[in-house]
Amino acid sequence: MTPAIQTRTRAIAPGNPFGGGFAGSLALHASLFAVLLSWGVLFHHGENWGDANVNAGAISATMVSQIPLPPKEFTDQNAVLATQTPSPAPPPPAPKSVAVPTPDAIPIPVKPAKPAKVADRTTPPPPLHPQPYKAQPDKAPAGESPAPQMAMSTTQTRTGTFAVGETDATFGVRFGYYNEQIKRKLMSEWYTTLLDKQATGRRVYIAFQVARDGSVSHIQIAQPSGDATLDQVSLNAVRHIDTFGPLPDAYQGSYINVMYYFEAP
Amino acid sequence: MVRSTRISRRAALTARGTSDLFRRLRLRVVVLAISFALIPFAPAQDQLNGGINSGVTTIRIAVADFKPLAADSQSAAFKQTFDATLYADLATSGIFDIVSKSLMPPGTPGAPSDVQLQAYSNAPASAAFVAFGSIGLVGGRLVANGFLFDAKNLQYPQVLAKQYSNDPTDDNARQIAHQFADEIILRLGGGIAGIAETKIYYVKSSGSGINVSKEIWMMDYDGANQHAVTHLGTISISPRVSPDNSRLAFSSLGRNGFQIRMFSLLLGRAVNFPEIGGTNISPAWSPNGNEIAYSSSRTGDPEIWISDAGGNLPRQITHIRGPDSSPTYNPRTGAQIAWISGRTGLPQLYIMNTDGTAIQQMTDGGYVSSPSWSPNGQLIAFAWNRKYGPGAPGGEDIYIMDVASKRWVQLTHDSGGCDFPSWSPDGRHIVYASSPDGKPEHTRIFTMLAGDGSQRRALTGPGADMPNWSWK
Numbered sequence: 029m030t031p032a033i034q035t036r037t038r039a040i041a042p043g044n045p046f047g048g049g050f051a052g053s054l055a056l057h058a059s060l061f062a063v064l065l066s067w068g069v070l071f072h073h074g075e076n077w078g079d080a081n082v083n084a085g086a087i088s089a090t091m092v093s094q095i096p097l098p099p100k101e102f103t104d105q106n107a108v109l110a111t112q113t114p115s116p117a118p119p120p121p122a123p124k125s126v127a128v129p130t131p132d133a134i135p136i137p138v139k140p141a142k143p144a145k146v147a148d149r150t151t152p153p154p155p156l157h158p159q160p161y162k163a164q165p166d167k168a169p170a171g172e173s174p175a176p177q178m179a180m181s182t183t184q185t186r187t188g189t190f191a192v193g194e195t196d197a198t199f200g201v202r203f204g205y206y207n208e209q210i211k212r213k214l215m216s217e218w219y220t221t222l223l224d225k226q227a228t229g230r231r232v233y234i235a236f237q238v239a240r241d242g243s244v245s246h247i248q249i250a251q252p253s254g255d256a257t258l259d260q261v262s263l264n265a266v267r268h269i270d271t272f273g274p275l276p277d278a279y280q281g282s283y284i285n286v287m288y289y290f291e292a293p
Numbered sequence: 294m295v296r297s298t299r300i301s302r303r304a305a306l307t308a309r310g311t312s313d314l315f316r317r318l319r320l321r322v323v324v325l326a327i328s329f330a331l332i333p334f335a336p337a338q339d340q341l342n343g344g345i346n347s348g349v350t351t352i353r354i355a356v357a358d359f360k361p362l363a364a365d366s367q368s369a370a371f372k373q374t375f376d377a378t379l380y381a382d383l384a385t386s387g388i389f390d391i392v393s394k395s396l397m398p399p400g401t402p403g404a405p406s407d408v409q410l411q412a413y414s415n416a417p418a419s420a421a422f423v424a425f426g427s428i429g430l431v432g433g434r435l436v437a438n439g440f441l442f443d444a445k446n447l448q449y450p451q452v453l454a455k456q457y458s459n460d461p462t463d464d465n466a467r468q469i470a471h472q473f474a475d476e477i478i479l480r481l482g483g484g485i486a487g488i489a490e491t492k493i494y495y496v497k498s499s500g501s502g503i504n505v506s507k508e509i510w511m512m513d514y515d516g517a518n519q520h521a522v523t524h525l526g527t528i529s530i531s532p533r534v535s536p537d538n539s540r541l542a543f544s545s546l547g548r549n550g551f552q553i554r555m556f557s558l559l560l561g562r563a564v565n566f567p568e569i570g571g572t573n574i575s576p577a578w579s580p581n582g583n584e585i586a587y588s589s590s591r592t593g594d595p596e597i598w599i600s601d602a603g604g605n606l607p608r609q610i611t612h613i614r615g616p617d618s619s620p621t622y623n624p625r626t627g628a629q630i631a632w633i634s635g636r637t638g639l640p641q642l643y644i645m646n647t648d649g650t651a652i653q654q655m656t657d658g659g660y661v662s663s664p665s666w667s668p669n670g671q672l673i674a675f676a677w678n679r680k681y682g683p684g685a686p687g688g689e690d691i692y693i694m695d696v697a698s699k700r701w702v703q704l705t706h707d708s709g710g711c712d713f714p715s716w717s718p719d720g721r722h723i724v725y726a727s728s729p730d731g732k733p734e735h736t737r738i739f740t741m742l743a744g745d746g747s748q749r750r751a752l753t754g755p756g757a758d759m760p761n762w763s764w765k
Contacts, residue, residue: 204446205422205481212350213483242484273484276452 189291203276217265227258231291239283242271355392355420360403362429371466382474382489387721388482403427414444435461439473485719494532495760516752536764542576566604575619580627588618610649625670663713674714704746715762724760
């Protein structure tokens with residue numbers, strides 16, 4: 029049987045349990061403060077800052093009424109650069125007489141007066157509705173640029189007519205297989221399902237450059253067909269091509285200019 | 294008569310007739326709804342095939358037998374190998390329509406002065422291009438002169454004139470044929486390099502039952518020169534060669550379970566790759582060769598991790614509960630990963646960015662496995678069992694999905710279970726493993742055209758699996 033453990037608890041006295049200790053602490057600190065003050069007063073040695081004592085402080089200063097100058101040094105007459113009889117200084121030069129120029133000596137340039145610009149007619153008001161499309165005539169009237177004239181190799185398929193030609197006509201003669209390859213790749217990128225009905229019969233010319241490694245750049249519409257869908261589908265066909273294959277080894281130039289037209293059936 | 298029809302029409306509008314009318318209408322609505330619901334499953338053949346060049350017209354090319362330069366028997370043997378290899382390379386390239394041997398005009402032209410282009414461009418050959426030349430032993434070296442002529446351009450016919458010279462071995466005769474075929478394909482195939490010099494890495498099983506061991510083997514793209522790469526004597530699976538053909542990553546069963554191993558093809562031995570806990574499988578290289586993505590279950594749940602090529606600094610990419618494995622990078626951008634995840638149940642195909650954001654689910658049914666992203670970045674090939682489940686008949690077939698539109702096309706039909714597709718670097722061929730009767734020990738490696746699944750050829754005998762086509 030375990031013995032019972034007796035616990036004794038000391039009851040906490042009512043009231044402030046810390047009052048006695050706090051008062052004692054206050055008294056102790058007050059007495060310490062008083063001791064220190066009295067020590068300072070009683071055993072004051074009298075050394076203050078800024079005393080009139082000459083030796084009190086790190087730097088001492090003496091008051092004077094006049095600053096002593098260093099003695100005058102006389103020059104030696106036998107020195108090399110001094111002389112007994114210095115030559116007289118030359119007289120100052122006579123003032124030059126400056127002629128005062130007349131007010132008309134230099135003519136002031138006068139700007140020629142430009143006539144004020146006057147519009148010969150006012151700008152016309154903008155149209156209220158988009159203008160209807162004017163069909164382009166088959167024959168080019170005088171002054172208009174004609175369709176690009178160059179040798180092209182054409183292929184007619186059920187989706188339309190493709191034609192490819194280069195500005196350098198000898199390229200097409202010499203490397204016909206490369207032309208065929210360009211045409212074949214463009215035909216495979218063609219999506220006729222995206223064309224409008226009114227695109228039939230129209231022809232769009234696209235010009236681009238093929239670099240040495242076959243990559244395409246400088247894609248432009250050389251002559252638009254008038255139908256936006258045909259133009260865009262033709263442009264996308266060229267844009268989607270990564271490379272046409274390296275240019276023929278026997279060709280010396282670094283790029284070729286290609287013109288490509290597509291005619292919707 | 295008229296009266297009776299009028300009465301019957303009135304009857305249709307009465308209360309009893311109205312319910313009849315509604316029933317018929319409801320039937321029509323139901324039929325319409327069903328037909329609308331079936332539309333997503335109709336395979337979208339036309340627009341997808343436009344992007345896989347099956348709509349491109351093929352080029353008709355005549356491949357003549359090469360003329361022997363010397364008369365000895367060794368030259369004849371090399372010439373035979375060369376002719377067969379060149380013919381096979383051009384026939385399986387996917388862009389040529391080869392003139393069959395029976396339609397070829399007689400004679401073997403060896404030099405530009407010998408060839409009669411009119412004979413080739415006329416019927417029955419009707420060829421657009423002619424490949425010819427001569428090969429033989431000259432001065433102790435195997436020398437081959439190859440020409441490619443444009444049969445339609447009689448004024449300037451020459452497209453290619455190449456001379457090759459190498460040591461006189463059969464292997465070199467094959468390599469010269471591969472190089473010449475690659476050059477022809479580059480010139481006439483629109484700038485995409487030929488694949489005749491690429492390799493395929495695969496898993497070869499040997500032994501059976503408890504003694505089965507799987508090693509990594511490699512072969513030429515046409516199945517020639519099959520030989521072993523690893524000799525570990527254990528199970529090694531999912532080989533993936535690095536983009537610069539210098540290293541081979543694979544997963545191997547070792548002391549600590551399945552770990553990723555790295556083999557240097559230049560040094561001919563294994564190099565260090567840290568081993569970490571869990572099952573680490575299906576490595577994949579990023580196109581710049583600096584990172585490897587793989588599936589690791591070191592956290593308890595298989596997730597996709599990416600580390601650098603030495604295996605250091607691994608970081609976890611996926612964080613959702615559910616098995617994630619078989620990652621593959623987008624080879625065009627290197628910024629996306631396609632992988633298989635079972636977070637919703639059966640494994641499905643997902644894609645995400647390489648930092649784990651923008652997760653997109655691509656399939657929504659069946660059992661998907663082994664994705665492979667095409668070199669132009671537009672298509673993903675994968676194995677799919679769309680009718681997976683007990684009692685549901687249906688095999689696993691190779692499918693191609695367009696990433697942008699999520700439309701898919703089925704490439705293999707009724708040829709047994711097909712799995713592990715891998716794209717060729719020109720994007721025109723897919724190599725895969727197939728078992729005609731479903732038994733895993735009868736699995737062979739096949740190759741086919743990606744455009745329409747045609748031109749299926751077996752490259753190996755039984756026991757080969759999990760092929761991986763090299764990047765170049």
